[in-house]
Amino acid sequence: MSVNEKNQLGQFIPLHYHFQMLSDTPRVQGFKSAIERVVKPHHKVVELGSGTGVLSFFAASQGAKVQSIEFNPALANASRTFLDKNGVGDRVTVIEADASKWSPEEPVDVVVCEMLHSALLREKQVEVIQSFREKHQEKFGVIPIFIPSASLLGVQPVMQDYVFEGYRAEVPLFQSPYHAAKTEEVNKPVVYQIVDYDNAIVEKHDCKATFSFNTASTFNAFRFITKNLLASNSTGSDIWDWHNQHLLFPTPGEISVEAGQNVILKFSYTAGDPIEVITDTMNITIH
Numbered sequence: 001m002s003v004n005e006k007n008q009l010g011q012f013i014p015l016h017y018h019f020q021m022l023s024d025t026p027r028v029q030g031f032k033s034a035i036e037r038v039v040k041p042h043h044k045v046v047e048l049g050s051g052t053g054v055l056s057f058f059a060a061s062q063g064a065k066v067q068s069i070e071f072n073p074a075l076a077n078a079s080r081t082f083l084d085k086n087g088v089g090d091r092v093t094v095i096e097a098d099a100s101k102w103s104p105e106e107p108v109d110v111v112v113c114e115m116l117h118s119a120l121l122r123e124k125q126v127e128v129i130q131s132f133r134e135k136h137q138e139k140f141g142v143i144p145i146f147i148p149s150a151s152l153l154g155v156q157p158v159m160q161d162y163v164f165e166g167y168r169a170e171v172p173l174f175q176s177p178y179h180a181a182k183t184e185e186v187n188k189p190v191v192y193q194i195v196d197y198d199n200a201i202v203e204k205h206d207c208k209a210t211f212s213f214n215t216a217s218t219f220n221a222f223r224f225i226t227k228n229l230l231a232s233n234s235t236g237s238d239i240w241d242w243h244n245q246h247l248l249f250p251t252p253g254e255i256s257v258e259a260g261q262n263v264i265l266k267f268s269y270t271a272g273d274p275i276e277v278i279t280d281t282m283n284i285t286i287h
């Protein structure tokens with residue numbers, strides 16, 4: 001794949017975008033807590049797509065030996081400097097490589113991979129983890145612990161205000177999961193897929209979500225919800241999770257539903273596909 005194609009698919013995230021990711025407190029705190037829970041001093045850890053190295057830093061701070069795989073040379077270099085400055089340079093080896101092709105010389109205990117995008121579109125989280133898991137199992141006969149361990153994907157109809165200073169424009173949009181101004185929930189979310197990284201494979205999914213309406217309602221968008229299970233304790237009583245941004249797709253016009261009717265939403269995609277695939281495959285029927 002050429003650099004241009006990677007740019008288009010959102011794989012190539014330059015250094016100046018990493019400030020946003022570093023400043024995303026729920027993201028960084030969620031991963032920090034999960035890594036502190038899972039990683040032990042004797043562990044060997046790999047981070048796939050290590051960017052500025054922040055998550056490798058958390059693993060190294062637990063006393064683990066870390067290999068950080070990053071294919072953007074500018075980021076690989078910057079992260080070496082940051083990791084040294086943060087006092088863990090001797091425990092982290094930054095390797096400039098394509099994480100979907102690389103495999104370790106020795107078995108590892110924990111793999112951290114944050115190439116997560118809303119609805120698992122654009123970024124190659126599933127492809128990279130599948131490739132690593134298969135190579136690791138083939139070489140060493142075991143599967144390491146993955147952080148995150150699973151992603152839960154849901155969708156719900158909403159009424160979205162698409163008027164911007166008097167100008168109406170129904171565009172796909174990203175929204176904070178913690179602050180959803182201008183959006184009204186019209187029905188509950190339906191889970192359309194659970195991705196378990198111990199087993200996840202890259203395949204096309206034909207998704208179907210059915211929404212039952214008890215009252216007459218109108219909606220104009222579907223909101224896609226992505227919640228990642230980063231880690232949990234053995235009883236499941238403590239969990240560490242993180243929501244990606246919600247992603248909203250406008251429907252082709254407002255849809256009005258009578259009380260007692262069902263709305264069936266169908267769409268198809270493969271994890272890592274461009275965002276437009278949802279709009280292109282979306283099919284809505286009312287019964």
Ligand SMILES: C[S@@+](CC[C@H](N)C(=O)[O-])C[C@H]1O[C@@H](n2cnc3c(N)ncnc32)[C@H](O)[C@@H]1O
Nearest residue numbers: 011013049050051069070071072098099100114
């Ligand atoms: C969403 S960022 C996360 C960075 C860092 N792990 C963090 O949490 O701040 C994903 C990173 O993966 C890198 N990346 C994407 N595809 C990759 C691949 N195939 N091999 C190695 N690195 C990759 C990008 O350059 C980017 O730095």
